[in-house]
Amino acid sequence: MTTSFQPAGDGTANANANAASATARTGDAHRSALHAVLLRLHFYIGLFVGPFILVAALTGTLYVLTPQIESHLYAAQLYNQSRGEARPLAEQVKAAQAFLGPQARLFAVRPAKAQGWNTRVMFTQPGLGDSESRAIFVDPVSLQVKGDLIVYGTSGVLPLRTTLDYLHRNLMLGDVGRNYSELAASWLWLGALGGVWLWWHARRRRAGSAARSPRPMNARRLHALVGLWIVLGLVFFSATGLTWSRWAGERVSQMRTQLGWITPSVSTQLQAGAPAMSMGEHADHMGAHGMQMPMPQASDPARFDMVQQIARAGGIDAAEIEIRPPRAAQQAWVVREVDRSWPTQVDTVAIDADRMAITSRADFADFPLIAKLIRWGVDAHMGVLFGVANQILMALFGVALTGLIVLGYVMWWRRRPAAGASLAPLSQAVMHLAPLQRLTLAVLALLLGWSLPLMGASLLLFLLVDVIRYSRARRATA
CATH class of the missing domain: 3.10.450 (Nuclear Transport Factor 2; Chain: A,)
Structure with a gap:
């Protein structure tokens, strides 16, 4: 009698192989579910937020191209x-x-x-x-x-760019209209980064395919390439746009205050007997010239000349400055540089005209790094930081973003579902995520919803539309 003998290790190896295979299949399923979530979210952003981003891109492009036109017009x-x-x-x-x-x-x-x-x-x-x-x-x-x-x-x-600024900021609809631009800025960065992930996922899938053939240049591929070329610019537009938005901007201001990243400002309140600030290397100039000036009355326009001389002696040396008289008693005059090109000159001083002395100052060199970066970022966003080169670069980004959105709608129109058909909803894709993935997604959604309130509100609207669509689709197939 012959007894066959099979080593116990073979069964264990097979079991381990089966477990590894099952784990791999589960991982692939979770990655596919994550891809489905990002794909549907990217679709919703493009379909519903895309028009707002398109208007912002067009009006922003016009704005940065008009300084020379405005200079000629006026x-x-x-x-x-x-x-x-x-x-x-x-x-x-x-x-x-x-x-x-x-x-x-x-x-x-x-x-x-x-x-x-x-x-x-x-x-x-x-x-x-x-x-x-x-x-x-x-x-x-x-x-x-x-x-x-x-x-x-x-x-x-001047009026031309003011009109374009209002169009870009709020569609000339006041505070209500400001929601449009904030909604666009809130979703722009996520749409851009999500698009990069979708491109990477598709590229990785093609790399694993056995048969590869040359890919023709179509709307989808061109959409992906343009998005990759300008993704950093889109994130920059989104971040800088949110800094002066209505709701998210308030969150940014709160965070900057808590972290000590606020932009310094001068104190205009005058205190009797308070010592004047030293003007350093300019003190000799004031001793030779400024202190010889007569003392005009507070309401006398002649104080503008005196205040300007004090500010110049105190280091306000930009060609473009603004002088503001006090609005009430016991307040200082304010002189500030308004040249926001490179190198940035935005120093500010407060001046006690009675004592002919600088009482407070805020120099750009002393700004916290974050405050400087925000100042430069906003000015670059507006196309004023590096002159014509900045204008051209911002305009190119604006044109590319416009083309990106148009290509997205072309793709949707060509691949839109037939009448009666329905795309798999976002909520269904979320349910196929792993528990940890769902928890992470929920936490991120809550954090982003608090930080960017209009994103949170519109996300709830997306989900509501999605659930209604899903319910109708189920009833139709029941």
Whole structure:
């Protein structure tokens, strides 16, 4: 009698192999489920948020391309042909006040930055929007009023770019309209990074295929390539756009405050008997010139000349500056640099005009690194940091993003489901994730929903639409 003998190790090896195979199949299933979740989320972002991103891309591209157009369009207000020595700021301010009348409330003055440029004397008045002022353009040599325009923001942009800025920011719909741009910025980065993952997943799958053939250039491949080329720019647009958004911007401000990343600012409150700040290397200049100036009354426009000299002696050396008189008693004058090109000049000083001294200052060199990065990022986003090169780069990104979205809709139209058919819903894909994956996804969704409130609200809307679609599909097949 012959007895066959099989080593016990063979059975164990087979069992281990079967277990490894099952584990591999489970891992593949979980990766496939994750791919399905990201694919459907990418689809929802493109379909529902894509129009908002498209409008932001178009209006942003127009905005960064218009400085030269604006300079030509408003040449009569900006420039003059006068030759000679500029008259004191006091006389320029009085000329603007005489043009508007005594009821006008003086807000700030931006002295002519070079020969051939006009001075802006800015006033506030009822009916203007936030950050808007009425600018009277005065020839600093002849004292002729050369223009009267509404200007906007720290950059002092003129009406053409103000309109484009409002379109880009809020579709000219006020605070309600601001939700559109924040929604676009909230989802843009996730759509971009999700697209990169989908491209990588498809590339990895093709690499494992036995038969590979040359791929024709179609809408899907072009969409992927354009997305890869500009992905870093899209993340940059999203991050910088969120810093000045309404809801997410408040979260960013809170985080910066807690981490000590706030942008320094000057104190305008004056205290009796408080010591003046030293002006360092400029003190000798003030001793020789500034302290000899007469002491005009608080309401006298002549104080603009005195304050400007004190600021210049205190290190405010940019060609473009803005001088703001105090709005109430016991407040300081503020002089700030407004040149946001490279190298950035945005130093600010507060000046006690009675004591003819700088009482507070905020120098860009002393800003925390994060505050500097945010300042540079916002200025680059607006196309002002590196001049024409910055404008061209931002415009190219805007055109590429526009093309990316259009290609996405072409892909959807060509591959849209037939009438009566239904795509597998997002909620079903989520249920096929591993428990740890579902938990991680839920935690991330909660964190992002709190940090980016409009993303959280729209995600709930996506899920609601998804559940309704899923329910209808099940009833149709029942």
